[in-house]
Amino acid sequence: MAATGGIVLRIIERRRFLKFSICGAAVLAVRSHLHAQVKQVCISTYVYKRVGNLEIKADVYRLGGEGIRPVVVWIHGGALIMGHREWTDGRLKDMLLDAGYVLVSIDYRLAPETKLPNIIEDLEDAYSWVYERGPDLFNVDTSRIAVLGSSAGGYLTLTTGFRAEPRPSALVSFYGYGDLIGDWYSSPSPHPRHHQVKMSKEEAYRQVSGPPISDSRDRSGEGGAFYQFCRQHGIWPEAVSGWDPHEEKEKFFPYMPVKNVTAEYPPTLLIHGTSDTDVPYEQSLMMSGQLKSQGVEHKLITIPDAEHGLGGGDPKQIDAAYESVLSFINSRMKR
Numbered sequence: 001m002a003a004t005g006g007i008v009l010r011i012i013e014r015r016r017f018l019k020f021s022i023c024g025a026a027v028l029a030v031r032s033h034l035h036a037q038v039k040q041v042c043i044s045t046y047v048y049k050r051v052g053n054l055e056i057k058a059d060v061y062r063l064g065g066e067g068i069r070p071v072v073v074w075i076h077g078g079a080l081i082m083g084h085r086e087w088t089d090g091r092l093k094d095m096l097l098d099a100g101y102v103l104v105s106i107d108y109r110l111a112p113e114t115k116l117p118n119i120i121e122d123l124e125d126a127y128s129w130v131y132e133r134g135p136d137l138f139n140v141d142t143s144r145i146a147v148l149g150s151s152a153g154g155y156l157t158l159t160t161g162f163r164a165e166p167r168p169s170a171l172v173s174f175y176g177y178g179d180l181i182g183d184w185y186s187s188p189s190p191h192p193r194h195h196q197v198k199m200s201k202e203e204a205y206r207q208v209s210g211p212p213i214s215d216s217r218d219r220s221g222e223g224g225a226f227y228q229f230c231r232q233h234g235i236w237p238e239a240v241s242g243w244d245p246h247e248e249k250e251k252f253f254p255y256m257p258v259k260n261v262t263a264e265y266p267p268t269l270l271i272h273g274t275s276d277t278d279v280p281y282e283q284s285l286m287m288s289g290q291l292k293s294q295g296v297e298h299k300l301i302t303i304p305d306a307e308h309g310l311g312g313g314d315p316k317q318i319d320a321a322y323e324s325v326l327s328f329i330n331s332r333m334k335r
Contacts, residue, residue, distance in 0.1 A: 040064040048129040056214045060138045062102040071140035074105040077151030082223040084215040102140045107214040111240035127164040146329045150174035158257035170332035171268045177283035178258030181245035187234040191277040194231035204229035261290040267297040269328045273306025
């Protein structure tokens with residue numbers, strides 16, 4: 001059940017420097033220093049939901065000024081195990097704020113302390129809270145909502161495409177996935193990135209043996225070490241859901257975007273690197289194929305040789321991908 005809870009307000013000054021080239025007398029040349037143009041970013045923290053004693057929060061970012069603004073929802077990544085609402089893409093956030101959007105970055109309960117169905121319940125409740133309470137609480141127009149996220153946040157973004165009501169107007173998934181039970185997640189990973197920490201099963205589960213959390217900073221153990229253990233042994237699907245992906249695969253289907261694409265699915269932009277060793281590029285290819293089969297408006301932007309997070313990709317291609325995100329959202333939000 002959604003709740004507004006307390007509100008924490010923060011204001012951040014964001015400086016942009018504009019260089020002026022002034023020719024002429026020496027006194028004018030002295031004035032050719034960098035000129036700071038200050039913009040204020042107001043951050044409001046809300047409790048959108050309570051589960052027992054746990055407060056689940058959202059941060060709302062907007063530039064100073066009055067008026068109703070369009071809204072986008074950001075969902076952080078972290079394998080559903082790690083992360084929090086402050087894990088935002090700074091470049092994307094600045095781009096969207098400059099374009100006049102309000103950005104809402106949400107927390108959700110994390111696995112394995114909380115299992116997949118309840119994580120998706122938080123996703124649905126967060127979206128409903130933005131839609132229903134956003135106009136009054138932070139002065140936004142929720143007749144159209146765009147949802148964006150990266151990695152596991154990309155998975156959750158794609159999940160809003162069939163579980164959120166009303167449907168989002170646009171989805172943007174950065175190196176996300178629509179499949180939860182494929183070999184990439186349900187078999188041991190060969191990639192060095194998943195073998196940096198070694199521990200026993202007892203040690204791994206001790207890292208995540210506390211109460212439910214919605215912010216990994218509140219966990220006493222190391223969620224990242226637990227994730228490494230999961231990938232080393234191919235147990236991530238079972239760890240986050242409680243279901244065996246080999247014997248109980250049908251239980252995952254209601255939570256898998258790749259199984260739930262219909263003609264009513266929202267317009268979708270997918271961005272993925274071909275050398276991703278955490279979430280395979282094939283995951284976005286798979287989603288693209290399902291979207292195409294249902295006639296859903298979509299686009300897959302491929303960044304050759306880019307790893308997870310687009311590292312190693314051509315900077316010009318990455319710049320172009322970010323520009324495409326803004327154009328895509330603007331057009332679907334009728335701006």
